[in-house]
Amino acid sequence: MENPALRMYRQMVQDLEKLSGKWMTDFQDEMSKWTQDLLKDAFDPAKMLRFIRGMGIDMSQFGQMFGRMAQTGTMPQGFDPYVILHLDKSASDEEIKKRYRQLVHKLHPDTAGIEGTSFLLQMVLAAYELIKRERKWK
Numbered sequence: 001m002e003n004p005a006l007r008m009y010r011q012m013v014q015d016l017e018k019l020s021g022k023w024m025t026d027f028q029d030e031m032s033k034w035t036q037d038l039l040k041d042a043f044d045p046a047k048m049l050r051f052i053r054g055m056g057i058d059m060s061q062f063g064q065m066f067g068r069m070a071q072t073g074t075m076p077q078g079f080d081p082y083v084i085l086h087l088d089k090s091a092s093d094e095e096i097k098k099r100y101r102q103l104v105h106k107l108h109p110d111t112a113g114i115e116g117t118s119f120l121l122q123m124v125l126a127a128y129e130l131i132k133r134e135r136k137w138k
Helices: 004-039 045-054 059-072 093-107 118-135
Strands: none
Touching: 093 118
């Protein structure tokens, strides 16, 4: 017969694993929705930041992380710069540059008027940097 404390511990671990998986799924779903909203010009950065702050996440760490990754060209697996800019890989150089300028203007702290958009701005900068490297722009 199993020790009651051990059984309770195992149940607690299983419950935590379920919660952790659900939290990550919910977080990924929300990030996907926000990204799509951003790319459709209907993005509400304040709403996203309230949600993220409510989870106790310090977004400045993510902005710094993406900035470093963009400089070195080492982005996480699955990071598609064309998805971030909402463009096809077949987009012309001019289309990419135009979309990049639009997003940078929209997310820049001086025009966004919302504290904490640096994370999103860093994602756009990182995406553009990767495309520049891929297309061998100077």
